[in-house]
Each structure stands twice: as C-alpha cells, then as structure tokens.
Amino acid sequence: MKPGSVGTSAAGAILEARDVTIRYASKVAVRNATLVIPERKITAIIGPSGCGKSTLLRAFNRMNEFIPSASMEGKILYRGTDAYGKGIDPVEVRRRIGMVFQKPNPFPKSIRSNVAWGPAINGYPGESAGRVEDALRKAALWDEVSERLDDSALGLSGGQQQRLCIARALAMEPEVILMDEPCSALDPVSTGHIENLLFELKKKYSIVIVTHNMQQAARISDYTAFFENGVLIEYGETDQVFTRPARQRTEDYVTGRFG
Amino acid sequence: MRRTRFQALFTLALTMAVFAGPAPAGKLKGTVRIDGSSTVFPITEAVAEEFRGVQPRVRVTVGISGTGGGFKKFTIGETDINDASRPIKSTEAKKASENGVDYIELPVAYDGLSVLVNPENHFVDHFTTEELKKIWQPGSTVEKWSDVRPGWPDEKISLYGPGVDSGTFDYFTKAIVGKEQSCRPDFTASEDDNVLVQGIAGDRNALGFFGFAYYAENRSLLKLVPVDAGDGPVAPSKETINDGSYRPLSRPIFIYVSRAAAMRPEVRAFVRFYMENAALLAAEVGYVALPETVYELASERFEKGITGSIYHREESQSLSLEERLASAK
Amino acid sequence: MNPFDETATASLARRRRAAILFRGLCAAMTWAAVVLLALLLFHVTRQGIAHLDMQFLTSFPSRFPEKAGIKSALWGTIWLLAMTALISIPAGISAALYLEEYARRGRLSSFIAINIANLAGVPSIVYGMLGLAIFVRFFALGRSVIAGALTMSLLILPVIIIASREAIRAVPDSIRQAAFAIGATRWQTVRHHVLPSAMPGILTGVILALSRAIGETAPLVMIGALTYVAFVPESPLDPFTALPIQIFNWASRPRAEFHALAAAGIVVLLAVLLLMNTAAIRLRHRAERRGL
Numbered sequence: 001m002k003p004g005s006v007g008t009s010a011a012g013a014i015l016e017a018r019d020v021t022i023r024y025a026s027k028v029a030v031r032n033a034t035l036v037i038p039e040r041k042i043t044a045i046i047g048p049s050g051c052g053k054s055t056l057l058r059a060f061n062r063m064n065e066f067i068p069s070a071s072m073e074g075k076i077l078y079r080g081t082d083a084y085g086k087g088i089d090p091v092e093v094r095r096r097i098g099m100v101f102q103k104p105n106p107f108p109k110s111i112r113s114n115v116a117w118g119p120a121i122n123g124y125p126g127e128s129a130g131r132v133e134d135a136l137r138k139a140a141l142w143d144e145v146s147e148r149l150d151d152s153a154l155g156l157s158g159g160q161q162q163r164l165c166i167a168r169a170l171a172m173e174p175e176v177i178l179m180d181e182p183c184s185a186l187d188p189v190s191t192g193h194i195e196n197l198l199f200e201l202k203k204k205y206s207i208v209i210v211t212h213n214m215q216q217a218a219r220i221s222d223y224t225a226f227f228e229n230g231v232l233i234e235y236g237e238t239d240q241v242f243t244r245p246a247r248q249r250t251e252d253y254v255t256g257r258f259g
Numbered sequence: 260m261r262r263t264r265f266q267a268l269f270t271l272a273l274t275m276a277v278f279a280g281p282a283p284a285g286k287l288k289g290t291v292r293i294d295g296s297s298t299v300f301p302i303t304e305a306v307a308e309e310f311r312g313v314q315p316r317v318r319v320t321v322g323i324s325g326t327g328g329g330f331k332k333f334t335i336g337e338t339d340i341n342d343a344s345r346p347i348k349s350t351e352a353k354k355a356s357e358n359g360v361d362y363i364e365l366p367v368a369y370d371g372l373s374v375l376v377n378p379e380n381h382f383v384d385h386f387t388t389e390e391l392k393k394i395w396q397p398g399s400t401v402e403k404w405s406d407v408r409p410g411w412p413d414e415k416i417s418l419y420g421p422g423v424d425s426g427t428f429d430y431f432t433k434a435i436v437g438k439e440q441s442c443r444p445d446f447t448a449s450e451d452d453n454v455l456v457q458g459i460a461g462d463r464n465a466l467g468f469f470g471f472a473y474y475a476e477n478r479s480l481l482k483l484v485p486v487d488a489g490d491g492p493v494a495p496s497k498e499t500i501n502d503g504s505y506r507p508l509s510r511p512i513f514i515y516v517s518r519a520a521a522m523r524p525e526v527r528a529f530v531r532f533y534m535e536n537a538a539l540l541a542a543e544v545g546y547v548a549l550p551e552t553v554y555e556l557a558s559e560r561f562e563k564g565i566t567g568s569i570y571h572r573e574e575s576q577s578l579s580l581e582e583r584l585a586s587a588k
Numbered sequence: 589m590n591p592f593d594e595t596a597t598a599s600l601a602r603r604r605r606a607a608i609l610f611r612g613l614c615a616a617m618t619w620a621a622v623v624l625l626a627l628l629l630f631h632v633t634r635q636g637i638a639h640l641d642m643q644f645l646t647s648f649p650s651r652f653p654e655k656a657g658i659k660s661a662l663w664g665t666i667w668l669l670a671m672t673a674l675i676s677i678p679a680g681i682s683a684a685l686y687l688e689e690y691a692r693r694g695r696l697s698s699f700i701a702i703n704i705a706n707l708a709g710v711p712s713i714v715y716g717m718l719g720l721a722i723f724v725r726f727f728a729l730g731r732s733v734i735a736g737a738l739t740m741s742l743l744i745l746p747v748i749i750i751a752s753r754e755a756i757r758a759v760p761d762s763i764r765q766a767a768f769a770i771g772a773t774r775w776q777t778v779r780h781h782v783l784p785s786a787m788p789g790i791l792t793g794v795i796l797a798l799s800r801a802i803g804e805t806a807p808l809v810m811i812g813a814l815t816y817v818a819f820v821p822e823s824p825l826d827p828f829t830a831l832p833i834q835i836f837n838w839a840s841r842p843r844a845e846f847h848a849l850a851a852a853g854i855v856v857l858l859a860v861l862l863l864m865n866t867a868a869i870r871l872r873h874r875a876e877r878r879g880l
Contacts, residue, residue, distance in 0.1 A: 066768060068692060095771035105762035107781055117780065118770035165766070172770050290827070292731075294812070297840070304816045305651045311818050320827045321816035322731075323837070324809075332812070337731075451840045453847075476842035544651055545842065 020074035044221035098169030104161035106153035139167035159190025295329025295342030326426035339520035344426030368541035371495035385492035418446035419467030472545030636852030653845035661834035671737035680748030708746035716810025751793020
C-alpha cells in the first residue's frame with residue numbers, strides 16, 4: 001500500500017481528508033494525507049514533534065485559516081460534503097466540529113459564561129442554564145463547580161479548566177471533537193479524568209485526538225494514525241498498529257526506538 | 260465612596276451651570292471676536308469685562324496672537340477687531356483690501372517703551388538714542404559697557420528684549436535702529452515680559468526694554484533709564500508720554516475694526532463703549548490715556564466709518580497723532 | 589564548621605553589595621521624582637491657596653485679581669477633554685484593532701506602524717498648524733471647541749493607538765482560538781474577549797494621552813483658543829478658552845497678584861487631571877477585576 005492512503009475500517013465515516021497537502025509559506029507541513037475518521041470512535045494521531053499532526057487536525061475545522069501563511073490543497077469532507085466548498089461558512093464548520101486545545105484556554109470570565117457564550121452568540125434557542133448544566137455534566141465537571149458557576153474560570157485547576165474547555169465545546173452540540181494534545185499540560189490524575197471522560201463521550205461524539213503519549217493512544221483510541229515528516233505512514237486499528245505494525249518505521253516509533 | 264465623589268462633582272457642575280445662566284438687562288446678542296497684540300490685550304480685556312455689565316448677552320472673545328498674528332486673521336475676515344501695538348503695515352493693508360476687508364483705525368492709548376538696567380547698576384544715568392542704536396543695531400560691535408561710553412566699566416553687557424513677533428520689538432527697532440525687525444541677534448528674547456523682568460533683576464550687567472506697564476509693576480526690581488533724543492534725558496512717565504517729550508519710545512496703540520463687522524449692532528455697541536471708557540481703563544491697567552480730543556476725533560472717525568490708516572499718507576509723516584486724525588477727517 | 593564554601597562567600601558579599609547599591613539607586617531615583625513633584629505641588633499650592641475658593645471656580649476672568657476666576661477656562665477644558673475623549677478613544681481603539689486584528693501583516697502595515705510611532709514625536713505646534721488649516725479653515729469649524737477637540741485628538745491619537753496595540757497584542761492568542769473554535773466571528777471575538785482583556789492596557793494609554801492633552805497650550809494657541817472669554821461654551825461650535833491658556837495669560841501679567849492666580853489655576857488643572865486619572869484608574873480596576 002502507498003503511504004498516505006492507508007485504508008481504514010468499515011465503520012461509517014464522518015470526516016475524511018483526501019490528498020491533503022498543507023504548507024506554511026513554502027514549507028510543507030502535511031503531504032498528500034488521505035484518511036477517513038470513523039463516527040463515534042476515538043481516532044488518535046501520533047508521531048514525533050513537528051510531523052504535521054496538529055496541522056492536519058486544525059485543517060478539519062478550518063482553524064488554519066487564522067494563520068496567514070498557511071495554504072491547503074486537497075479536500076476535507078464532512079459527511080461527504082466539502083468543508084471548504086463554496087458557500088460553506090467556516091463558522092458553521094467550527095460549530096459542528098469542536099476543538100479542545102493543548103493548553104487549557106478558558107475565557108477570563110465566569111465558569112457559566114465560558115459554557116454559555118458559544119450557544120448564545122450562535123443563537124441557539126432554549127434556556128441557557130439547562131444547557132450549561134448539561135454540558136458541564138457531560139464533561140464530568142458539574143459536581144465540582146455547580147456551587148460556584150459565577151466564579152472566574154481562571155480559579156479552577158488545570159485539569160478542571162481543560163474539562164471546562166471540553167464542556168464549552170460540548171455546549172455547541174458538535175458531532176466531532178478535535179483534541180490537540182489535551183493532556184500534555186496536565187498531571188496524571190487529571191489526565192486520568194479526561195481519559196475516562198473520553199470513553200463516555202465517544203458514545204455520542206466522534207473524537208480525533210492528537211497525542212504525544214503512546215500509552216495514551218494505546219489506552220483510549222480505537223484507531224491510530226502515525227505521521228512522520230508530514231507523511232501518513234500507517235493508519236489502522238489501534239491494536240494492530242501497536243502490536244503488529246505493517247511498517248518498520250511504525251514499529252520503531254511505537255516501541256520507542258526513536259522519536 | 261465613588262458615589263459621593265461623583266455626587267460632589269455633579270453638585271459642582273450644577274452650581275456652575277446656575278452661575279452660567281443668563282442675566283437680565285442688555286438686549287443685544289451676538290459675538291465680538293477680537294485678537295491681536297498682547298500689549299493692547301489688558302485694555303481690551305478691561306473694556307470687555309466692563310461691557311459685559313452693560314450687555315451681558317454679547318459674547319466678547321479676546322485672543323493674543325501678537326499684532327502681526329492678529330492682522331493675519333483680521334485681514335481675511337476671521338476676526339471683527341484687531342488689537343495692534345503698531346500701525347497696520349502696508350502689506351497687511353494690501354492683503355485686507357484684497358480680501359475686501361475695510362478697516363477703521365482707532366487709537367486707544369499711549370504705551371511707553373522703557374529701557375531698563377539692574378538696580379545695582381550705578382553708572383548708567385541715561386542713554387542717548389545714538390548709544391541705544393549703537394548697542395542694538397545689526398552687526399553691533401558693542402560687547403562691554405566701555406564700548407558704549409568711555410569711563411563705563413569693562414564688563415560684558417547682557418541684552419534682554421521681547422520676542423521678534425511682538426509689536427513691541429517692531430516698534431523699538433523702528434524707533435531706535437530705524438528699520439523694523441533690524442536688530443542684533445544675540446540677546447535673550449522672551450514673549451513673556453515677566454521673564455525679562457526676572458532676567459534683568461537678576462543680572463548686574465543686564466540691559467533690556469519692554470512695555471512701561473511691566474516696569475510700573477516691578478519698580479523695586481528694576482532701574483529705569485531716561486532716554487535723550489537730543490533735548491536732554493527724559494524718563495517715561497504719564498506726563499512725559501502724554502505731552503510727547505518722552506520720545507522716540509512712546510507710541511500710540513490701536514484697535515482696528517472691520518467696517519463690515521461694525522455694521523453689526525453688538526460690535527458697534529462694543530466699539531462705542533470702548534471709545535467712551537478707554538481713557539479710564541487704559542490708565543487703570545498701566546497705560547497712558549490719550550488726550551480727550553483724540554478720543555473725540557477717534558469716535559467721530561468711527562461714527563463716520565472712515566477707513567484706511569492715518570500712517571499711510573505721505574504728507575502726514577511728521578504730524579502728531581491728533582493732527583493726523585484731524586487732517587484725515 | 590561552616591558547611592558553605594568560603595571562596596564562594598567572598599564573591600557573594602561583593603554581589604550582595606552590588607545588589608544593595610542598585611536597589612538603593614532605584615529607590616533614590618523614585619524618591620527624587622516624588623520629592624520634586626511634592627515640592628512643586630507645595631510651592632504652587634502655597635502661592636495660590638489664597639485664591640482657591642468657590643468664587644475662583646465660579647467667576648470669569650477679570651482685570652482685578654481679587655475678582656478674577658477660572659470658570660470659562662475650567663469649562664473650556666472640560667468641554668475640550670470630553671470631546672477629545674469622545675473622538676480619540678473610539679478612533680484610536682478602532683485603528684489599533686484594525687492593525688492588530690484585521691490588517692494583513694506586511695510591509696504596508698509595518699510602514700503604517702512606524703509612521704504612527706513617528707507621529708507621536710511630532711511637536712504639538714505642528715498639530716496646531718494642521719488643525720488650523722484643516723478644521724478651522726477648510727472645514728470652516730472656526731475657532732471652536734470642536735476644532736480644538738479634533739486637533740487634540742490628532743495629537744493624542746498616536747499615543748492611544750500605540751498603547752492600544754500593545755494591549756491588544758498582549759491578549760493571548762489562545763483566547764482568540766478558543767472563541768473561533770466555538771463558531772465566533774472575528775467581531776464577536778474582539779467584542780467579547782479581546783477588547784475586555786485589553787481594556788486595562790488601553791485605559792492606561794488613554795490616561796497618558798488625555799493627561800498630555802490637558803496641559804497642551806501650543807496647538808490651542810495656534811488654532812486660536814482665546815485668552816479672554818467670559819462665557820461657558822454651550823455647543824461644540826462655540827469659542828472657548830482652556831486652563832493652560834488662562835494660566836499662561838495670568839503668569840505673563842505684570843502684577844504679582846496675577847501670578848498667584850496662575851498658581852491657583854495650576855492647582856485647579858492638577859485637580860482636574862487627578863480627578864480624571866482617578867476615574868480612569870477606577871475603570872481600569874473594574875476592567876481588571878472583571879477579567880479575573
């Protein structure tokens with residue numbers, strides 16, 4: 001099989017990258033990546049630093065558009081529709097494809113308004129308080145913060161802040177949640193919380209998670225894609241990628257011989 | 260805490276608003292825009308202040324742009340009246356006629372330029388006009404007192420004078436050196452006459468000149484020097500300025516009224532009030548009033564709307580102010 | 589026995605001396621500034637104290653020092669500052685937002701940025717000449733409060749723009765990313781997150797800029813703010829005078845009584861400045877508290 005076009009399982013696809021090449025000015029960050037993200041699964045993207053995995057992740061919800069030097073070729077499909085197509089509003093794309101960042105980045109406002117703001121500006125109908133509680137419950141944060149919703153979000157611990165960011169994304173009722181190394185700034189206990197949360201969330205949401213941590217990828221993901229120097233080397237069921245990799249480079253990486 | 264402070268501010272604002280409210284009496288309304296010389300300013304200000312008691316709803320504004328700066332605005336019709344510490348120049352008069360501004364020239368008082376030294380200077384008893392010219396002319400070689408008159412000390416003179424944009428500087432250079440703006444450059448110049456007062460008061464070898472009013476307020480700090488124009492030394496005083504014996508450093512100062520503006524009742528009323536009260540108010544702020552007949556001639560000139568300058572007529576070069584006004588009837 | 593190495597201790601003593609010296613130097617500089625300011629304040633207050641009463645605040649200028657007041661100048665300055673703030677703050681923040689949030693980073697935007705920085709150093713009289721040519725003459729606003737406020741706005745815009753840009757740039761990009769990622773538009777992001785976070789820094793710039801404006805005389809003289817005005821402006825098109833002009837006028841009078849009036853005027857000017865800065869600092873504290 002040609003690298004970059006590694007196949008995937010038969011599960012229903014929600015996102016698809018087709019022959020995607022992304023450049024920063026003239027530097028290629030992702031080269032001819034083609035992969036399918038299955039619905040209601042956790043897909044991990046692993047690879048050494050600078051391999052383009054975060055860049056690809058940001059391409060899914062058009063966040064690279066805020067980097068003036070970034071340019072993209074190829075297609076990103078969301079349920080078969082070109083997410084970059086004519087007449088598609090990037091705001092609409094980001095509403096359906098949520099994102100959680102590497103460092104917790106709550107707004108410097110109250111816990112409540114962190115969660116309520118997204119639905120409010122997007123004109124979601126219905127009552128805000130219920131929506132806030134629902135999102136916080138889904139993010140497994142409700143019990144810890146229900147008594148102090150109007151306190152500043154910056155008073156929370158790092159792990160709580162990250163779960164708040166997840167709640168903020170969930171409040172938008174997305175179908176996909178993109179996570180860019182969501183645990184890299186957290187301690188092991190908080191990381192455990194988040195990982196448990198992901199297991200819950202995948203019942204309803206499709207999750208793509210970029211991670212440096214191979215154990216984490218092995219623990220939580222259903223599928224794993226391995227990138228190196230912007231090229232997709234191998235993509236398959238996590239179990240297979242970690243125990244019986246098809247390619248030598250993958251084996252070297254997952255067994256810790258380099259990277 | 261915050262509330263009380265804002266309340267205090269609000270109360271203050273309210274108090275002021277009440278004070279700003281309209282007062283009774285005086286039917287005229289409108290604005291009289293005046294600009295020009297800082298020398299004439301105190302008189303005009305005094306007139307404006309008193310006029311407000313008569314016509315409180317007329318808004319009189321007085322600016323200080325210097326005689327020349329004021330004429331620049333006056334000759335393009337931006338102001339109604341210009342305060343001038345010298346007669347209008349022919350270039351300024353030309354510009355006024357180009358812009359269709361006819362002006363009525365009205366003398367309001369005399370100002371004496373005083374020549375001053377430090378009170379510790381005991382050797383200077385008077386200057387002749389030739390000596391002053393020798394000191395101040397361009398390219399002057401006078402550096403020390405001994406260069407002025409033999410027998411005076413061999414010490415360096417420090418010179419003080421008003422800024423070159425002032426009518427006072429124009430007048431001094433014209434009267435002493437013979438040509439306006441013609442002056443040696445190496446003197447301490449200030450637009451603020453108080454700076455000159457302090458400079459001369461603190462410098463034993465100082466020599467300077469400025470308006471008489473500033474000397475009158477600072478007599479103890481300065482020594483006034485009489486000037487000899489050929490008839491013996493004369494010190495400036497109300498008498499010597501009034502009778503013309505203090506020369507050539509006494510000068511009439513003027514207001515110039517735009518004839519178009521004078522058609523407006525509020526301007527007309529203001530100028531009449533000015534002419535009626537100039538003698539009293541000029542003296543009050545440190546100037547020398549003109550003879551009564553001159554004010555009468557000036558009022559007549561205004562009522563008749565006679566335009567042009569009495570200084571731009573060849574035949575009247577040697578005449579007194581009164582004679583000039585009378586001949587221009 | 590001392591477990592700490594002796595040779596290291598010797599050099600430590602030298603380093604500690606240097607540290608103490610530097611600290612002392614910094615403290616001395618601070619105190620020098622404070623003491624000088626206090627002396628100045630003491631001096632003008634002592635000189636002007638006799639005139640500092642309600643009558644001084646509520647009287648128009650007069651040739652009699654005991655009757656003279658600062659009413660028209662005080663109101664002129666309040667009008668001028670209020671209108672200057674009204675014009676320059678929205679304009680300055682908009683320009684800063686455009687440069688930081690919207691404009692492409694390129695030669696043009698850095699060219700503009702350099703020019704704005706240079707404008708901050710242009711002598712104020714130049715702005716006066718510009719204001720005279722553009723606002724007073726070309727737009728025929730005359731020698732009015734609005735012409736003065738527009739001129740002052742030109743003068744302080746560079747300061748506001750530069751300070752606002754710094755403040756906006758200091759807002760972490762992660763906040764913007766977070767907002768975009770939940771479907772916020774650029775304007776929503778700016779309005780709800782960037783501006784509130786940048787507001788304390790922007791207000792600092794505004795305080796500095798308005799403090800500069802309140803004491804400026806040269807551009808006002810240039811556009812023809814007047815010296816004797818015995819009324820309070822009632823509309824933006826009215827003529828006006830301002831505190832520094834009135835103070836300058838009194839200070840240049842021959843009679844010493846007027847110099848005391850000038851000192852009292854300076855105290856009033858400082859009080860207005862203090863009041864304004866207090867208000868701005870309070871606003872800033874509020875913005876900061878809301879942020880955290």
